[in-house]
Amino acid sequence: MNQPITVFVCAETPCLSMGSDDVFEALKAEVARQKLTNVNIEISGCHGHGLCNHGPSVVVEPEGVFYLGVRPEDVPELVGSHLRDGRPVERLLYQEKATGKIIPHYREINFYKKQQRLILRNCGRINPEKIDQYINVGGYRALAKALLEMTPIQVIEEVKRSGLRGRGGAGFPTGRKWEFGYNVLSDKKYVICNADEGDPGAFMDRSVLEADPHAVVEGLIIAGYAIGANDGYVYLRAEYPLAVKRVSIALEQAREKGFLGMDILGSGFNFNIHMKEGAGAFVCGEETALIASIESLRGMPRPRPPYPAQSGLFGKPTTINNVKTLASVPAVIDRGADWFAGIGSEKSKGTTVLALSGKIVNSGLVEVPMGTSLSTIIFDIGGGIPDGRRLKAVQTGGPSGGCIPARFPDTPVDYETLSLLGSILGSGGMVVMDDTTCMVEVARYFLSFTQAESCGKCVPCRLGTKQMLEILTRITRGRGKESDIDTLYDIARTVKECSLCGLGQTCPNPVLSTLSYFRDEYEAHIKKKNCPANQCRPLSRKASATVKS
């Protein structure tokens, strides 16, 4: 009975919003009151059971029993019955809807069981505000290995061999990016962690930073060592206040332990990390705009070349990587390139973290090997579509991506296949849509986003998004013209080819992909003044009698 027990209370934004902080305090007080000396109460990141909307979530380790919807009132019973007497509190356990079966262990539920957690390896298993717990699970071991046993070239070779590609959108091979960075000669270089996660429907970077900030810090130090930079930046979205706090704590602790600063671990390598908070502009996720923003300018992209690798922050060579890319790096160095390259598909190695949301039973972060099929993700892991509805399409890659129709259930999720289908893997947002979702409206929605976020520097993007948005709005209001589809194709092509940065170059994707897979819906709106999904209000059945033109 006196075996040590650790209770992890999820303290990520969603669970906190449901009062997990009160549960944490109540648990601590109650354990002290009942004098259970073998019980340790800790905060943690998301436990990864995909039931975030049923929080607050509490996990009792090492058993792995998890509770949902815990309130401070439940705490005395939970402590007395489970932690003291070893009898789990049944009414707070998870009950599978379909079968009515109670599943006490989170490792047993499908959502968790079918994942392979590499980037999210520590999420929910350690207290993100305590560096010792990160070190206990092998943290900073990769840093020691890189700094003390490997030369920068060996680090780069290892990353290259692993096949790791950037998780920020474009999927550029990370080892090659670092090699460019290494080869440029300069007295000063920078590395930047891009944590500006602006894609609506994507929340994996927030989760990683809130649940395991040290993994990102460690990755960034290794990146700095590899390319020869002594200064790093974390550019973090201001909308994520908790992530800002956790990263600040992590940086401070890393400094105290000597993982940051002068002569790290006696290797002679000096490295410092600064934090910059974004100020709310989607386009600042683009690397040249991000650099402008750190320099306190208007966050507008500039033409490349010169690439940031040659001339970036303050005119110095700069290497930029995404949060998940950097969080993968310690795993690659620690466990070796061959291990990493053994996971995933032929051209896309490792795992991908997807933010599963929308019309889906279990919503949350899912980490699977690259190449896992869509149907596995949506039905086996996500639990399918709620309310007996039918899957219609899956939107991936946010405003730069497209919609994959339900008729491709076996699509392997990796960089190549998704772009063949007219979408992108992007940052990993995956929004599931059922048959009540109107695809024209989806396209209109994304254009309203990109139109608002276009920085206005280049004409095709500034005007093209506006024109496409107007046409799409017109169609959803029942005022579409026969020629509108052709005009949309025309504008989309121009914007795609002529825009300055990735925002404009990819913003037609939602329009193009819905046009190619759901053209009949566009035509129904335009010709029959009818919204097949019954979503566009002026066209829905009730209102159709009173449509004005």
Add this chain to the structure above:
Amino acid sequence: MEDIVALRLEETLRRYPKSRSSLIPVIQDAQSILGYLPREALLKVADYLGVPASAVYGVATFYAQFHLTPRGRHQVKVCQGTACHVRGGRSVLEAVKTELGIGPGETTADRKFTLERVACVGSCSLAPVVLVDDRIHGSMTPEKFRKLTQVSAAKERARHRVFRIRMVFKIPAADTPLFKKNAACAGKVIPETAPYSFTGLRQV
């Protein structure tokens, strides 16, 4: 600008090096003190950093975070990100608009609420989501929102009482020893009212 506020702004400015690249952090800080960025504050920043006022204005108007007009005491943000959108975020926005009687970007006449639309706050599993003063409220419905505004109205009344006490004692800026002493005399130290000092003093 009122003296206290001007003083605090100057205090803040002095913590930053006089260089172009401090601009964003400086106005971020200025806004957190003032609640918004009045013209005088922007001019002061420009003067201190030695940057043309037009450049300061350019940056302040580029980013969504900065506001050049006074804000309500409560910020209501309705998420219109993809996940929230497909789960009914739009009808939540409609309900919020009706309830508050204002559109996105506007502030109620009594300066109680400012309404904003945001695109994803990273809590998509709780969609649709509304934030009130950075607190997330998930699985939102029009009824749930109505309850929320009632709760914050009650909190608001409590806060007004504190403002009155602070008026009596002419409490200066938050976190100064004088503030703490005076607030303690009034029987209450309520740190979360600190950022409201300026608006609060003017409101009563």
